[in-house]
Amino acid sequence: MTNSNIIELVNISKSFDGDLVLGSVNLSIRDGEFITLLGPSGCGKTTMLRIIGGFLFPDTGRVMFDGKDITRLPPYQRQLNTVFQKYALFPFLNVYENVAFGLRIKKMPEEKIRARVSEMLELVNLPGFEKRGVTALSGGQQQRVAIARALAADPDVLLLDEPLGALDLKLRKAMQIELKRIQQQADITFVYVTHDQEEALTMSDTVVVMNKGNIQQIGTPESVYNEPINAFVADFIGESNQLEGIMREDYLVEFNGRRYRCVDRGFAKNEPIEVVIRPEDLTICPPEQGNISGIVQTCVFMGQNYAIEVLQDDYLWTVHSIYHAAPGSPIHLYLEPDAIHIMKEFDNDDAYPDDPEEELLAGAEEEEL
Amino acid sequence: MTNSNIIELVNISKSFDGDLVLGSVNLSIRDGEFITLLGPSGCGKTTMLRIIGGFLFPDTGRVMFDGKDITRLPPYQRQLNTVFQKYALFPFLNVYENVAFGLRIKKMPEEKIRARVSEMLELVNLPGFEKRGVTALSGGQQQRVAIARALAADPDVLLLDEPLGALDLKLRKAMQIELKRIQQQADITFVYVTHDQEEALTMSDTVVVMNKGNIQQIGTPESVYNEPINAFVADFIGESNQLEGIMREDYLVEFNGRRYRCVDRGFAKNEPIEVVIRPEDLTICPPEQGNISGIVQTCVFMGQNYAIEVLQDDYLWTVHSIYHAAPGSPIHLYLEPDAIHIMKEFDNDDAYPDDPEEELLAGAEEEEL
Amino acid sequence: MRGARKAAYPYAVYAFTFFTAPLLLILFYSLTRRGPGGVAFTLDHFARFFDFSNPQYMKVLWNSFRIAFYATALCLLLGFPAAYVLANLRPRWRNFFSMLFILPMWMNFLLRTYAWMALLETNGIVNTLLQKIGLPALQLMYTERAVVLGMVYNFLPFMILPIYNMLIKLDNSLLEAADDLGAAPWQTFVRVTLPLTRPAIFSGINMVFMPSVTTFVISRLLGGTSTPLIGDLIEKQFKLVDDKGFGSAMAVIIMVFILAFVALNGRNEGEEMVF
């Protein structure tokens, strides 16, 4: 990964039928990084990817590639390739011919094609699959052929549009590791689109969190998870307890009727703020050490830990703990000052919607474009 | 939940074109419980559900419902209803008519139907949706209409075939909570099919882990996660470190060249066994407290924690920790005796396959049947 | 795609002109008359058809619709079950039998009709068989019934094919859902299969009704002079009387009726036109 930018989006905006899908987006993508566009359906992430790929032209703004303006260039003249959501393999060609497709267009000599195709199939762990028909392959295998085909032309950037969406959970996890390996081995830039925050966190160098056509936050997985910039990001990436609070003074915040030390400063005195606390940052402790206490409502086994709901006055805390807690019993929790994330009162519009399905519908419409 | 069995499967087996999909399965389902059939694609879980539903007849064995043999009864004569994977709503009917479908068949008077439909739409959180066309609904809404339709006829048992598979991650989590609520509110038995172990763990009273047409383990979420009966279950439900070891004596096991205290007994002296250790049971600790030490290879941020790979001699441990560890640095881990799960050497055939896609393909074929 | 589309345009325009020119010509003929002063606009041809003091032409039109209606109804009655059985066969048999249904369609339809005539003639197969078992010979040819049968025979595949195509695409989980919700097989059929195949049924009705209304060969060969249809009238104007104006006017009238019929039918169909 270098520090030079290979792609720059400048003031990109795009509407469909009068609906603004992308509103003046700016983004720099460094050469060699694994960058993920993350957001709920309908947030504009796929539109952004398609603009980079050349399948859509933006209404305003420029797409720069290696310093050159490629905004109006058709896909076939761009130095980047795409792995499509539903693979888009040519059903009338076998694996070899699918991978060789781009090379034949380039009129590469046959022996070079042969070498390149086996190299690619080696890379995606499908050696010896040359003669197979693509329709007879499993989902994961088709996925890998699609990657091999896209990589065969040796692009500088690979665009991936939710490539693991159609796969089994276990297989998806395996492919995540494999994709990361392929990216590092081929040493090229990956621009990855997903709505799955776990996928985004584990694979990416940089995560771009999007909502409603705008970029909410850009950062490393750690920074977007640990220091979410607003309530939407906090809620979308991982679970969180969200409360309204008041900043009494620097390093002192009040929420749910109590005052807590915190690490934030610079707010106005008594400014209303938003508090976000991760469930795993609440630790079960003996009564004398706790600074939150309540009654256990439910305790659900989640595998690695239990999800415990704790009622304190009117607020229902969600706590993740490796320890079981009996519903109905009192419980004491300790909250460290630096686990209290404070942000300006957020615009409700940007929060993750209560009815996420409206977003889904918007997404479904977007797909068709 | 009572202790009487509402459904009993006795020696059920089923082949398609000579391939054994279910091999002599026995299962008892208690009245009012939330039971989940969990396994990879092609494990036979959907076939089992379809046999309970009456869409398939088993080759051998009996299906008992409330003590009566219903093996050969067609679906429309069974006291249970199904929520189909792809919803299967009638596209030519609106929400009201979809939910009322079963009631009209029963010739229920119109005012009763009206009351029942609004009750059901209330239950699934879609009040006022009566006049909407079902094709205009979002995925999650269609899902809920399908549940309302299936529950309207007041079945004793509801069968659910991967009902959340088509939904967004965030929406899926929300629907998991909702489904659990609906099940408790309606107080009926849910038989739920999924390949998602997280879904199975969080929702179920009982988890039935299946592989290759056989039941591997039946138990509460805690018991299948914490006391997996074999390596397949351990591997399929959550991540795990798996090592070969030797039982030196009761309470003393040797693996990776070292001896550890454990809580298991009753094996032969020096019997070769299989050791399974959960990544989150390995705790980073000061050198003097550790009983495993190695060099950090990678450290990937996963949100709630880091996945750290630690090389000890030839074995690569996977460790989950909330602390970051710098790759290349030495690390010390503590392993409690009761975190060491010991099981008889497993039959390799039952393990989760190295190439899970072959399973996937088998699954794809199964779906068509 | 842009380039390929551009290259295709001239061909498309050519095909289109080639295709609509005769239609425009008919429209032109129907609205003009050749007088001493050249070609003049007129509505006389239409007035002659809709002459209420002498409704002979309207009567023929009515007959054409009536007979086409019988033929369509019969086609539906035979075609739906045939398509249903075909769609439920195992794939191998399904291909074989649908081939048998399609095969005669490749044969010119007049030749098919001649073969059919051989069956119905006074000294044809059916009567020979009847007489062999001691029954009196029947007057099968040159009746309205023969015309309807001829239409059914010729246009049945147009009913079967869209319905068959729809049935094999039917989402099986919808049928299972109905079964699951307590519907017995016949209830599933009435409440789910039928509503789902409605667009195909309407399509089939269109595809049978249209040619039945306009045919004249079938009626001439099998019906003789018993029931002249509108198609016969039109042909006579073109071929024997050489009154292209009146013939064209009748063609336009029937086209308008057909369009109205399709539009009415299409309204129920919604988006899913099957053909």
Add this chain to the structure above:
Amino acid sequence: MRGARKAAYPYAVYAFTFFTAPLLLILFYSLTRRGPGGVAFTLDHFARFFDFSNPQYMKVLWNSFRIAFYATALCLLLGFPAAYVLANLRPRWRNFFSMLFILPMWMNFLLRTYAWMALLETNGIVNTLLQKIGLPALQLMYTERAVVLGMVYNFLPFMILPIYNMLIKLDNSLLEAADDLGAAPWQTFVRVTLPLTRPAIFSGINMVFMPSVTTFVISRLLGGTSTPLIGDLIEKQFKLVDDKGFGSAMAVIIMVFILAFVALNGRNEGEEMVF
């Protein structure tokens, strides 16, 4: 489903019998002769056709295939671009134009052919226009070219429809994938669009070639006596000569050729028969 299927069987069997009986009858005629001793088996009809010392019938067959081939090739040349343009129109225009293509099909095809004749006649529209601009009148009717044009006119929709139906179902992401992999528009067309529409093209070829080979009305009306086709011969046997045996034999021969053609064509098509 079991119940509904059972109820449908009698209708299906009836439809099937009704449908295949005439075919069997033709086969029967072609293999028998009425002699003094009753009906006797014979291969004479076939021998008469394949008489190599007097290949007049085979020549007609050859001519029929040749002309049908021209018509099919022309239909493909016009039909593919037309379907392509149609499929790439915005949905609203698409429906309008496909309606215009389908509309004439509902009109009886003889009537369409008469309209077409009005264009080509010696004193028809085309010649009138030619003379107006000072060019000599052309002999357009009663030529082989007129027959081919008549076939193209009548059967073009059968080429356009399957291709159009395939094109609108085309997976756009495959075209995008080709574009993405560096294929310019025409390369995408040749390497992706064409292979994907192959089954529809073969289907269209079948649907045009079959009726072109067997038609006799078009050749009689537009070709006069210039080029008799096999269809004319068959009709003459049935209608004028009343030699049903020989006519049936020719019908069987042409069916066998057509079946062979379809089988050959179908081999390339694989599973996806479009019609």
